[in-house]
Amino acid sequence: MELRNRVLDAVGEIGKTQVSMSAYERQLTVASEAWLAELADRIKQDPGAGDAAVLKSELASVVDVLLRATSSPRINMILGNALSLMLELDRAGNSKAPVMRRLLGGPLADEARDGEMRFLLINPGTVSTRISVYEGLEEIHTSEIHLSPDEEDSIDYRVRVVAGHLDLVNIGLSTLDGIACQGGFLQLIPSGTYKVVPEMVRDLSERPIRPHASNMGIAMGLKLADMAGNQSDLLLTTTDPFVCDELDVVDRITGFVKIKRDGSGGHYLSHKAAWRLVASLMNQEPEQLDAVTAHVGGGTSLAAHRRGRVSMLIDAYSGLMSTSRSGAIDIDRVIKSIKDNEFSVKDLEQVMTERGGLLSLVGTNDFYAMIGFLKQGATPTQRRKIGLVQDFMARNIASGMLRLTADGADVKVMAITGGLARSQDMMRRVRRNIRGRYPLVVMPGYFEHEALAAGQIRGFYEQETLKDYVTERDALKAKRRAEDDLIDTDIFKREIRFKKKGAPLTTMDDVIDAAYLTVKENYAPTIAIVGANNEDVILAAKRANEEGQFRIAKFVLLGEFTEINQIAYETDLVIDNDNFTIVDTESPIDEAIDLLSQGKIDILMKGLVHTEDILRGVIKHLKASGQLQKGQVMSHTAIVDIPTRSKLLAFSDGALNTYPDEQKRVAILENALKVVHNLNIRVPKVAVVSAVENVNRSVESSIEAERIAERFAHRDDCIVEGPLSIDVAMDPGSAEEKHYNGRIQGNADVLILPDIDAGNVLWKTLTTQSGAALAGVILCGNMPLILTSRGDSARSKLASLSLAVKFYFDLQKNG
Amino acid sequence: MENIDLKRKLPGRLDEFRLLLRQTLDHREAFWAGQAGRLAWHNAFDTVVREDFINAEVAWFAEGRLNATENALHRNIDRGLGDKVALAWHKSAGEAGTLTFCELKDEVMTLAAAFQREGLNQGDCIALNLPNGPEFVICALAAAWLGVTYLPIGCHLPAAVVAEDVRESRSRLLVTGASDGRDEESRVAESVRTMIEDLRIVTVGEKIEGLPTLAEFSAGGDTETIPLASCDAEHALFAIYENRLAGKPVGGVFATGGFLVQAHTSFDLLFNKALEREEPEMIVNTLEPSKSGCQAYGMWGPLTCGVGIVIPCGSIETDTIRTVLEGQGKKAMLCRPGLISDIQRDLDGEELDTDQRFSVIACCGEPLPPRLMTFAGKVLVREKEHLVNLWVQSKSGTALIHTYPSPELNRPGSLGFGAPGVTPQIMNDFGQICKANVSGNLVFEGSWPAMGRPTRGTEGYFSKTYFSRFDGLFETFDGLRCDPDGFHWFMGRLDDVVKVKGQTLGTAQIESVIDTHPNIEQGVIVSAAGSATQGLTAFVVLREAVEDEDTFIESLKTYIAEKIGRFAMPEKIVITEELPRTATGKLVRRLLKRIASGEAGDNEDTGHLANAASVQALISKHKQENHKE
Missing domain, CATH: 3.30.300.30 (ANL, C-terminal domain)
Known part of the structure; x- marks a missing residue:
């Protein structure tokens, strides 16, 4: 009594004085520690002590004062100890009622006690089924029914054994008012108590999130209710299963966009119980109390409680080590080890789930066996190692708990529960790490059954709080899908998918990725935008450098200084004389050719100048530098990615050569081959297109097509056939139907079209009608020229740029 | 102010120069006080600046008193420059003339006497609807001697607008030599006469029946008796109407003290201190008088520095430029960028037929693009760095950002640096300062001496237009970027x-x-x-x-x-x-x-x-x- 008063005095003083608190705090610590120790002793000596009620009220009054005192590390430590002791007092007797009362709250607890509702609780485990029978707030029977090794484990078998056992202990199924079932790995749902519905059984049998013995709980409940014969009167519930998911969207993000977290896998029954208990101990509404709880037992998880939701969760997969799980391991080391064949992915999986953690560090997953060994038999070095491991575990737990305060919420208390919480030594270590930042309440053992029972009682007396599984499940799914969309929203970066070197490029993305990789291996080439006083072309250049994870090129903007600056301003283009440089000129083409000859630029891109003018300039340049070979023709080759086709299609010429003669068309074909070879298609199938697939005297293009095909007959770097109609060239079905017997069976890589009309019709039809993405490049000799047109999508422009960049480097390498 | 030594030449090295600029900002008031000290004051000012930029209220050199004309003419004569050429002109007919500082002073005094005879006193206003020419300079100097505010009105404007401006400014006298901006045949003087009855109109050039010419008007003045007006620093030296809103002309008024100090400082820096050698003795002014840049660099700046003015009257051809260049003395030129491109077009690859070059060319308006600078570097100046860009806006009075005719302080196409003692900022539309090379709005963080104030009755428009978007900052509606070396680059005008x-x-x-x-x-x-x-x-x-x-x-x-x-x-x-x-x-x-x-x-x-x-x-x-x- 005297000690208690000293504690109260000291707390009072701290409340008053803001300065020189440490003296009072020290006094308080000494006094309260002594007093709490004394109380604890008394409880130990005489658990059912007559003066328990007095002790409780004394403790309550101290807690009350501590809660109101200005919080400080020391006060927090004492508060944590006092709250732990309060709960210990509650659990001192054999009765479950005090804990149940705390879980349910006073009024509901009174109603349940008086109502004497009787219900069964089933919790199937791997080797046994644990059952309890409650009446009112008291557990009147509990048992663990082991499986017989001779019988095959099944729901029916387990139901039969449970029914038999109840019969044996004289508890008739018909006397029950309800069954509380362990929920298992249902689909993701928010926490709470759910009425059991057949949809749950379907989800558990058809698509359980994880296979687990507890998945049988609900089906067993339904079968037992059937046996009781009065299923409609019987209330079947399940509460806070492992698959609760209430995470904040922030906590769902990881540093790798493809992997998003959810809240499943936590010990929700345990967390929610600990949180409700600690709120009750602090005399607060649970929903008003922001807390962090730790479940440290065979499995381990940490939860942050915010406004009644578990907004953050840490489990073995997100970092926490446990007795048999490794928790987070530095991923770079893991990757290296797997690469070096030190262990396999399968080994890694085992370490993550069952052979890691304590088992890996000390060879047992039994924490108390390790402690026992420490006390007898361990060598000094082994002792040091065990101490080290304990420190590691404590730091792992404490750092995780502190991490769960990093959302800035006003966390009032932390609680730790589970088998490991029984170890005073371990708890001392954790406490030391938390260091009074928050009051830490230790709740040794498990409260899962009480929590399951409390859920059943709440559901029975407050039916309106029962949640509907299907509704909640579907609502959460929709919410998560919306969040996923948000997380997946593209900002700048598009991921580069690494295609095997030299493998054929089959989509437009492949082309773009290949260009980025080429640039990465070499350097960013300098592209001159000839006539850069054009918003579209500037945007295309800007986008190209922003979209990837690094720039694809440096751009020199040739044209009217003032206008380019104005456009740069409005498009947020940063003129830094590195990525983007303006060259003021009245004659961009001449300037570009000049810079090209000086080797200051690598590739030309057409801006606001006439195509024929820039081509004339390029020819002049090529002639002057002796790069123009005889018979070479400039032509445009388009590459299209058609959604319904599994590979890219090239065609030519839809833009440049109007009505080429046979000689020119052969040159056009050669150019197209260069482009397609550049896409790593080694032996491309080229269809020389006509309206018919047989030579027809009245269709001139068919005659010419045949002659062109003949010219390429001896080549082994391509298959050229003609005449071919479009359907035979592109549609395998038509090719078969028409009994076409060439080597191109609707799978052409290149179409050579008779003239610009045909080319342009194909171009515009594909891009406007089929959603095809198109990239194009003009080849002048061995020089690519980038040409985008206003109607092109941003993607098309980027693809055209990419095509030219890749081409540029490949030509350099080969030339 | 020991740190800021603007008496010597400007440092040619970029880092030294930027340090100096920094110092003028850190000791802004001391810097401007030092600059003001180079002019002649009747009464010393007691504060350098009083500003409430949130409410767009500014006063420079309060309580100081001075006379602009005295500083432009008498001060130079006292310094022994009386016989130096102060004003020279070339008229299209080949007619040319010069006036020394002493002769110019006499001309000005004679006209001032005539103004006084008309009853014009300090606080009155006269309108000058004159093209660039000696008459304009003499009229403006005479008005300033008496403390009479002058209002230059552009010669391209129709007579109705001239009349409106005269009425709104309550001008008691109009000097005009212009033909109607809309109708070449009709004379402004005749039309205005019919629109405003009791306005005294004086003409320049062709004689109009019933109206005195400027020569007739100024004849017989008694130059001995005219008193020197001692003007308050905030007294309006001149005003310019830029445009009209709700039927009312809106424009800027420029204070005697602040404008004179900054015009003097800026001119001196650009055309004198930044040059190692070949400092110009004369400046060729090809600008329209109805722009404040022309008033700063084409008149008050050079005159207060003892530099003469050359005016090529009438339309300016490539030939005019050659004629001017061949004349006596080293010259600088003031022009709009268009003139350079006109000359380039006109020459069409030919050289200008003379060995003479301008020592500096200053372009007012949009910066000259690099290619034209290269051209000018070959044809008009000795080095392309001697072509400078001046950022001048209607309310800025003088250039607030400009390059210098010095190799390290000039880059083709750039606008250059903030003027000493002036703080430009590049700000994005969220009011954050932009990083290097990122473009944004050009704003000014405080006032500057030559800052234009709203004309009478347009204060509301003034603060709404320039001060409403960014608190306590002057908005320019220009988009700029500033590179890591402190050079500003013009990106574009932000409004239409x-x-x-x-x-x-x-x-x-x-x-x-x-x-x-x-x-x-x-x-x-x-x-x-x-x-x-x-x-x-x-x-x-x-x-x-x-x-x-x-x-x-x-x-x-x-x-x-x-x-x-x-x-x-x-x-x-x-x-x-x-x-x-x-x-x-x-x-x-x-x-x-x-x-x-x-x-x-x-x-x-x-x-x-x-x-x-x-x-x-x-x-x-x-x-x-x-x-x-």
Whole structure:
């Protein structure tokens, strides 16, 4: 009594004085520690002590004062100890009622006690089924029914054994008012108590999130209710299963966009119980109390409680080590080890789930066996190692708990529960790490059954709080899908998918990725935008450098200084004389050719100048530098990615050569081959297109097509056939139907079209009608020229740029 | 002020120069006090500056008294420059003339006596509707001697506008030599005479019956008795009307003290201190007198520095430039960038037929593009670095950002550095200062001595236009970037410019009025053609949705017509949820223009916009409406 008063005095003083608190705090610590120790002793000596009620009220009054005192590390430590002791007092007797009362709250607890509702609780485990029978707030029977090794484990078998056992202990199924079932790995749902519905059984049998013995709980409940014969009167519930998911969207993000977290896998029954208990101990509404709880037992998880939701969760997969799980391991080391064949992915999986953690560090997953060994038999070095491991575990737990305060919420208390919480030594270590930042309440053992029972009682007396599984499940799914969309929203970066070197490029993305990789291996080439006083072309250049994870090129903007600056301003283009440089000129083409000859630029891109003018300039340049070979023709080759086709299609010429003669068309074909070879298609199938697939005297293009095909007959770097109609060239079905017997069976890589009309019709039809993405490049000799047109999508422009960049480097390498 | 030594030459090295600039900002008042000390004052000022930039109120050199003409002429004569040529001119007919400082003083005194005889006193105003020429200079100096404010009126303006400006400024005398801006045949003097009855009009050039010529007017003055006006530093030296809003001319007034000090400082730096050698003895002024830049660098700056002025009268051809260059003495030239491109076009690859070169050419207006600078470097100046760009705006008075004729302090196409003691900032539309090379709005963080103040009765427009968007900052409507070396680069004008009765009007001024409408969050005006007032389209974002859009649009049109004038009334008003903006908040006017003209299509590339979705909605909405019509 005297000690208690000293504690109260000291707390009072701290409340008053803001300065020189440490003296009072020290006094308080000494006094309260002594007093709490004394109380604890008394409880130990005489658990059912007559003066328990007095002790409780004394403790309550101290807690009350501590809660109101200005919080400080020391006060927090004492508060944590006092709250732990309060709960210990509650659990001192054999009765479950005090804990149940705390879980349910006073009024509901009174109603349940008086109502004497009787219900069964089933919790199937791997080797046994644990059952309890409650009446009112008291557990009147509990048992663990082991499986017989001779019988095959099944729901029916387990139901039969449970029914038999109840019969044996004289508890008739018909006397029950309800069954509380362990929920298992249902689909993701928010926490709470759910009425059991057949949809749950379907989800558990058809698509359980994880296979687990507890998945049988609900089906067993339904079968037992059937046996009781009065299923409609019987209330079947399940509460806070492992698959609760209430995470904040922030906590769902990881540093790798493809992997998003959810809240499943936590010990929700345990967390929610600990949180409700600690709120009750602090005399607060649970929903008003922001807390962090730790479940440290065979499995381990940490939860942050915010406004009644578990907004953050840490489990073995997100970092926490446990007795048999490794928790987070530095991923770079893991990757290296797997690469070096030190262990396999399968080994890694085992370490993550069952052979890691304590088992890996000390060879047992039994924490108390390790402690026992420490006390007898361990060598000094082994002792040091065990101490080290304990420190590691404590730091792992404490750092995780502190991490769960990093959302800035006003966390009032932390609680730790589970088998490991029984170890005073371990708890001392954790406490030391938390260091009074928050009051830490230790709740040794498990409260899962009480929590399951409390859920059943709440559901029975407050039916309106029962949640509907299907509704909640579907609502959460929709919410998560919306969040996923948000997380997946593209900002700048598009991921580069690494295609095997030299493998054929089959989509437009492949082309773009290949260009980025080429640039990465070499350097960013300098592209001159000839006539850069054009918003579209500037945007295309800007986008190209922003979209990837690094720039694809440096751009020199040739044209009217003032206008380019104005456009740069409005498009947020940063003129830094590195990525983007303006060259003021009245004659961009001449300037570009000049810079090209000086080797200051690598590739030309057409801006606001006439195509024929820039081509004339390029020819002049090529002639002057002796790069123009005889018979070479400039032509445009388009590459299209058609959604319904599994590979890219090239065609030519839809833009440049109007009505080429046979000689020119052969040159056009050669150019197209260069482009397609550049896409790593080694032996491309080229269809020389006509309206018919047989030579027809009245269709001139068919005659010419045949002659062109003949010219390429001896080549082994391509298959050229003609005449071919479009359907035979592109549609395998038509090719078969028409009994076409060439080597191109609707799978052409290149179409050579008779003239610009045909080319342009194909171009515009594909891009406007089929959603095809198109990239194009003009080849002048061995020089690519980038040409985008206003109607092109941003993607098309980027693809055209990419095509030219890749081409540029490949030509350099080969030339 | 030991740290800031502007007496010697400017440092030629970039780092030293930037340090010096920094010091003028850190000790801004001491710097300006030092500069002011180089002029002759009757009364010392007691404070350098009093400013309340939030409320757009500024006063420089309070309580100081001085006379501008005394500083421009008498001070130089006292320094022994009396026989130096102060004013020279070349008229198109080959006629040329010169006046030394002493001769110019006599001319000015004679005219001042005539002004006094007319009863003009300190505080009065006269209008000078004169082209660039000796008459203008003499009139302005004479007026300033008496403390009479002068109002240059552009010669391209029609007589009706001249009359309106005269009336609004309460000018008691008009000196005009111009023909009507609209009608070459008719003389402004004759038309104005019929519009304002009791106005004294003096003509220059061709004699008009019943009106005295300037020579007749000034004859017989008694130069001995005219008193020297001791003007308050804040006394208006001159005023310029830029354009009109709600039928009222709006413009800037420039104070005697501040303007003179900054014009003197700026001229001295650019044409004297930045040069290692070949400092010009004369400056060739080819600018229109109705711009403040011309007043600063074509008159008050050179004269207070003892540098003479050469005026090529009439239209300026390449030949004129050659003639001027061949004349006596080292010269600098003041021009607009267009003149350089005109000369380039005119020469068409030929050389200018003379060995003479200007020691400096200063371009007022948009910066000269690099290619023209290279051209000028070959033909007009010895080194291309001797061509400098001056950033001058109507309210800036003098150049607030400019390059220097010095190799390290000039880069082709650049606007250069903030003037000493002046703090330009590049700011994005969220009011954050932009990083190096990132473009944004040019704003000024404090006042400067030559800053123009609003003309009478237009204070509201002034603060709405220049001070409403960024608290306590002067907005310029120009987009700039600043590179890591401190060079500023002009990126573009941020609003549209429309022409009204011969004067240009930034749409920002119309927009700032639209924004005062109680239900308008923001309004933007774009002109489809860019030059005419026809086809204006307004895009407005409302504070609250209105039920009947058509009625609201009509009422808004009336509002604009009343507050600004019928000319500003948009042909079309489009109500929109959002305006197209980039991620840094920049308004994308080009897109609005394309939307207004119906050019913007469904495949408009809006990827760079922050609000692409709502802009796409705006495009299709506008398209539908166009379709309906």
